[in-house]
Amino acid sequence: MQHKKNCNPPRWLILFFSWFCHPDHLEDLEGDLRERYDQRHRDVGKRKADWLFFLDVFSLFRPAFIRPIKSNHPINIFDMWKHNLIMTLRNFKRSKTSFLINLLSLSSGLACAILIYLWVVDELKVDSFHEKGDRLYQVMELWEYPDRTDMITATQGPLAKALSDNIPEIEHALAIVDWIEDYQLTVEDKNTQAKGFYVGPEFFDVLSYDLLKGSKDNVFEDVNNVVLSKKTAEQLFGSIENAVGQSVEVNHQALFRVGGIVENPPSNSTYQFDFLIHFEKFREYFSWVNSWTNHGPATLVTLNEGADHKVVTEKINNFYKTTIDKQKVKYKLLSFPDQYLYSRYENGEIVGGRIEYVRLFSFIGLLIIVIACINFMNMATARASRHAKSIGVKKTIGARRRVIISQYLTESLLLTALSTTLAIFFVRWVLPQFNLLIGKEISFQLSLSFILVLLGITLATGLLAGSYPALYLSSFKPVDVLKGDIKASWREFFVRRGLVIFQFTMTIVLMIGVLTIYRQIQFVQSKNLGYDKNQVIHFNLNGELPKQYNTLLTEAERNPEIKAVSRGQQLINHGSSTIEVAWDGHNPEEMIAFHNFNVDYGFLQTLGIKLLEGRHFSKKFGTEQGKVIFNEKAIEIMGMEDPIGKQVTIWKDFQFEIVGIAEDFHFRSLHTAIEPVFFIIYPENAQEVFVKLEKGKEQEAIQKLESLTERLDPNYIFDFNYLDEEYAQLYAAEQRVESLARYFAGFALFISCLGLFGLVIFTADRRKKEIGIRKILGATSMSIVYLFSKEFTRLVLISIVIGSPIAYFLSKNWLEKFTYKIDLSLWYFLGVGLVVLLIALLTISSQALKSAYVNPKDYLREE
């Protein structure tokens, strides 16, 4: 070509043309086009030629020349899949080790993922059964302090009625008292301990619990009606059939008439109750709830269809401000069904809650599957050299890339399907233990949706695992591989190493995370709380017992197994507090909530709470009414110097003299800081008996207490709790997360090591001759082991280096949630790293030793 430089038509047009043109005409037409273009390029210049070329191409874009959508060489689909299947089975059979390794890692990975899936679905289902869920809201109170805003569920007793009377958008407003622990229900000689709620009559309009007897309009038509759960009704009356209309005695104090029977609350309901009593009765028994300055009941509202909760919130706040305005309170509506997952608040905003764990575990599930898939990828690409020839031959006789890809995808999909089946069996087998671990009752049902999910997981995993090997293997050039020229390309090598590093990095992050959670829980469990929670039991005073308390006290203290007895109020997660504490220099604008403990003599001693200054309450000083003991924190907040003997005013009208200062103690979880507390002598309100037992003689002591209470009140049900167990309960969520995560981290390590094992076997096989020669030349077994370990140990070491900072960052972040927390020390990282390294080394050397001890003649005899 005599003319200058660029005489090529626009590339994209050529590409477009060869894309659409029918293969039969492609060659000559493209030739024609090019010829014309060359001619024009010479005659009229590039720009014009380009334009005319464009017109030419589009003039050919017509049905006669557009390629048919279906290939004109149909693939024999059936035979292809049959062939794929045979090849797959043959591969499985030929390389049993890698088949087993893949099967084991994929099925354990999938089992973890399925378990996590079951758990996540169960978490998401909680409280989702309420029919009006999308317009069901909980009214939260916002308390704005100078440094923070608290959001609480406790609201004023009159709020519910006021809201439904004054806010037109509110369909129903419901007050619920859900903190009543145990009441005794009696029918003639039958007696049972049950947990009850006081609820407004709108209960069944707002929440969706099924009434088995009675209708939602009449079960609460009388304030003396009680609604029993099916379980309770069966306990008291044998069956639910004739229960309605009968009388039930509650706490040996009042008679109620059974107005209806409700189905037991489902396990995915946050509200768990055995019976329901009209809220009016609560107002009758506890008049404090009628005041706008006391806070206790929860308030739930349903809005009218289409009402905007933000507008309603605004209206509620306006209404409160203009009409009531007793205290500086604001309200906020939060979706009730979401409460379970989103219940961690900071400064009046939702910042998380269980949803964080749901997300965390979903992520861990994904991670474990990825780790398992990596094993498959590595094994498949490592074995590539064995497949190369067959791929080369296939391609030469006309197999397209797609066909080869489909073959390897068949292999991975079949393997994944097998693994899923195994995983299902495994899941069914461990589900009871898993339920125990997470405190749920998940059942295994192969419902349609679950089967679809399983299919989806299988498909996704199979594609994930198989796509890289399939693409990689099918990209071989037949000429190269048939010439025997497969270079173990550095890229492939690099990818495989990278994947191993990724596996181990993730495993290490998981393990360090688990260790952090474990250490933190251990730390909070063993932290000196400021009182002695060991060997302390407590039980509720009800029935005849409050009247008999003094007898109980003297009789109990006579036993040598019992060290001390006193009464007070619930300690763990203590609920009642007041802001009405006034002292010299107190600024009434500043609202500080003090926890108040109403106690009897000896309470602080029984719990081993120490005094910093002053004295304990004692009968020696005559009546102790009007005396108060504060904790350190309270004194600090009040800013008092030399506080003993000073006067404070509590509940506006009552004067108290400070007689002692108690050391700070933790009665709430260590998520929260220590709060101000005061103790006063008020036996009438001290309903909880605390007993300190002799160490090692707990059982005898408990038996004696039980027979004692039975003697004093035959109807009393002795139901006690250990204080330390209750305290441990505060960290139930973390404990569960930790034990779950521990298993998953174990699985991750197991799967990663399986992969490593497979790679070592493969390398050993490939380097057989090298080992043989080395041995003949005098290499010791140890040096052969070293040869193997060096390579893989380096990968694990790199993983430790990468994983530790990630783990550090994540753990630090998690610990932020605790006010009192452990320091992340270096040995966590070193320890985990060392453990992983050791396990990896063990894995590697088991195989390395095997090949190191083989007689070299076996390796070299071939050929």
Added chain:
Amino acid sequence: MSKHHLGEFEEIVILTVAILHGKAYGIAIIEEIEKRLNRRVSIGSLQTVLKRLETKGYLSSELGEATKVRGGKRKRFFTVTAYGLKILEETKNQRLKLWESIPNTVFER
């Protein structure tokens, strides 16, 4: 007799292929038509007609030898089949008969 009717453009294309005799490929045909009839032909419409004539059996084609020009792509050479020649003949005869039937007076004015 005349169920195989040739369109005007089809006729021109067959004739041109016959004229080029053995050297008839896409671009050559276009250039020939442009030269002789001064008529612009787009590559798309020409190729469509060529394809149609080939399926009707008037033309046959085969690929030539690869050369270094045209990006190494081979040319597709068309030749008129015996059947095609027969149709051409028929068409020509029909036209002639029509011509002959025109009264002489028509041209004399």
